[in-house]
Amino acid sequence: MKSLFLALIGMAVAPVVGGLVSGLDRILTARCQSRKGPPLIQPFYDAAKLWGKEVTATNPWQAFCAVMYLVAAAASVGLLCAGSDLLLIFFVQAVGAVFLVMGAYAVPSPYSQIGAQRELLQMVAYEPLIILTIVGIRLMTGSFRVDAVFALDQPLLFKLPLLFLVLGYALTIKLRKSPFDISACHHAHQEIVRGVYTEFSGPYLALIEIAHWYEVILVLGLVSLFWATSIAGMILLVAATYAAEILVDNVSSRMTWRWMLGSVWLSGLVLSGINLVWLYAR
Amino acid sequence: MPVSVIKDFIEKSRLKSPWLVHFDCGSCNGCDIEVLACLTPLYDVERFGILNIGNPKHADMLLVTGTVNHRNKKVLKNLYDQMPHPKVVLALGACGTSGGVFREAYNVVGGVDKVIPVDVYVPGCAVKPEAIIDGVVTALGRLAEKRAEASASAKE
Amino acid sequence: MPDTLLFLLIVVPFLAALGCLLLRQEQLRSLIIIGTGGLLTLCALMLMASTPFSAAPKSILGISVSMLIQAADFFLLGVIGYYGYKHRNLLIQGLAVLQFVLLACFETFMVAPGKEYATFYGDTLSLVMVLVICIVGSLICIHAIPYMKEHEHHLQLEGSKQPRFFAIMVLFLGAMNGLVLTNDLSFFYFFFELTTICSFLLIGHDQTEIAETNAVRALWMNALGGAALLVGIMWIYSKTGTMDMQAIISAGPKAALLLPLALLCFAGFTKAAQAPFQSWLLGAMVAPTPTSALLHSSTMVKAGVYLVIRFAPAFAGTFLSLGVALAGAFTFLAMAVLAMGQSNGKKILAYSTVSNLGLIMACAGINTKAAITAAILLIIFHALTKALLFLCVGTIEQRIGSRDIEDMRGLLTAMPWTAVILVAGILTMILPPFGMLLGKWVAIESSSQQLFVIVMLALGSAVTVAYWARWAGQIMSVSSLGAREPELQPMLTRGPLAALLGGAVLLSALWPWVYNRVAGPGPGLANPASAAVMGFMIVVIGSGFLWAVNAMRQARTARMTRPYLCGAPENVEGTYVGPINQDMPVILGNAYFTSLVTEDRLTCWVNMGAGLMLVLMIGGAL
């Protein structure tokens, strides 16, 4: 009962926090480019405006996919807040990812189709890394559950430094930040227009924006697990990681999917392999 | 009460988050460069929530530069149709407003308003970034008016 | 009671096969097939009530069972030899002669009458297999009735070959039932060879050149497995002096038995088409689709995994077990990567079958109670979904004349009903809260102690999602505004599809119950997808689903815009107005990564890797 309560609270609070984090992201990005940037609550203005726009669609199936993306993203955050099984959380967010891809596939426009294929490649790149990180956490705690992480007396980061790097890698891809803004970009300077988002408009795009906030929270939640022993450590780690993400986003250019897949699978596997061997050897 | 709060917030948001799509309809590129200049740190239009989104399906405002010719007028119409309501159109530069110095050319339609309804005309050759920003702000006023008209006609 | 059920489950299909051969009238044949299917389903369900059981029927219809099986063994080897001779394949001939001689020596010199034991035995594993075989298998046979009619119509045959086809199909079900219910190694060998012959005949059914080549390949690979099985059985008998499978298994791991068990696993690997033997199953898709559906889902390949899972307790905790896990996980990853490079729908299904069986093998190799449970659950859900997908592709192929997934782009317009079923089937394959994914979840949780296994499972599962989502996505890729015509299909085509999808969804919803039923009592078996978790998921995702359906309905009335092509004008759907006002087609296609995933080149490497894995596995038993 308590965990259900936590899940519901998480699902209610996450979009608010996620939206604010996105707003902060935009301000910091603007500052990096010596601009002033939008107000903090700009993402909420954007979503509300989109929600109020006319409903247009090319294929009704898009509407289905947008809703399922949001629901799955919300459910995964709910499960995280309830302290559920990490693999389950991961699988549920994959539901959202798959539906986003299907929604992009739903319209025979070259931009969204190429975006969909690239998004699949991004999934191929980040999913194994996240699974391996979860396995690392399992080896430390003896359980796949999130609440087991909070029972530890030492931050995970000390034992899983390389896996933390790997997770950072994976999350950059998951959030589609440069150099991995391959399938879609939050800024409109991409060769495939807006990739997977191209064909969603109005309220459906609003749903996708909100789903993205949930994903930001999910990602930050995963990061926070690495310093679960103190609140201050948690906040510090999350802030530092996200700041690093923004910095990387601003200083790097977009890479090709080949480079992404090759470098991520290679370095990700080597790093997580080394870290896991340490744990097995214990 | 909460419903009306949300509705008010949505109405407010329309003015706080104008997303643009910029279409070069046969411009000499002079105006285009000025449009992009608006995004630079000097002018930083993102302060007002303005984003150059590059996709009519996401946009609220269509910024058209150039004379409009017989070849690309259909494209202009198409882009306009793909934008969801409510939406406004800005004709930028001497060319966009009237065809400018190319007005008499055989292939030129001469002005955006020959093809789609235009809400705001921004003159200049090339159009100045300050003028573009001013035009966008004026267009936001038009957007609010259009909403008011639409809701008034919906009530009737 | 079990005796009667055994008779009905194993012997009736043989009789029905005879009926199909002799009564060559079409309506009558349909009646026999539907009747047998119904009877088998009923018997399988009734068997649920009486497991676990053991039985030792001495005779059927007055003939001694073991005599009958012995005679049939030699007959089967004769048949294999005959086909080896007919197709001038020295390898098959050699294997047949070798097995003939070995079997003859074995039966005459070695086997001494020992003490009595149950020749048939049923526990949860056999029960699950029987249910899968009888229910999924019967549905496939029923779907085949309209399919084969259309198929022969298309081929414009002179005389119908359907009696032979359906006879083998139902015979196959009987053979599989026997295989999973027997407790006697020599009976097991008989049924094992019988499935080899049946699959050979079914693959070669169309008698085209390619069909014959592929059938012969299937025969030699499986005969190799059969030979390994026979040697393994003889070896085990010489060490333990019994053919009682339960006695061998319950004795626990013994160092002396590891090598023969490795041979048994080898036989399982050939039958389950694990790398490097995947080529026979890939070749099997030249056969009419119901054959592929049967081989891939409920029979044949499942016999291979059944064999390994059955004997898993006898090598638990040994290096052999690790070898099985590694080889299985390697197959899982390698086949998923190969599937990524395919645009042929049936080949994607085939690679995915091999890949999923690799996952099941990996579970058997991890060999904890939870992993074995995962393996059994994966068998159930894989059978349901894979049968569904094959039947869908077959149905689509008959309509659009292609099995290429590129040709299925926008299938929603042409075949709305089948397209939706196919997409739903694909989603049950990769997403929670459906059984396949939950099974994979248990599998990954139980393999977290094996570094290499878990790395390969992690990589493989990501690739798996990608190649399925790609296919499902483009089926729904439609921009047509025109009204869709309702799709017309015979009831016997539509019914099995709906039943299979319904079964997969319903069993997923009942997951906690199914899990407990399969896992049984025992420590260390906490079901990760507990009733509470499943409840949460079903409520949230279910209500999301309803919301999504509602949103989709509203979107139908929304203003429709055209796909974004940079505003290029469009006169005819699917084209844009290009230079000199020509209508240029908009051609979309998927990337198949042909520069990275070249089937020929990669297969060569994969086979080498898998061969090494097998050597590792068998060598580990030394």
Ligand code: SF4
């Ligand atoms: S108005 Fe002047 S600068 Fe602008 S497009 Fe026309 S000619 Fe070029």
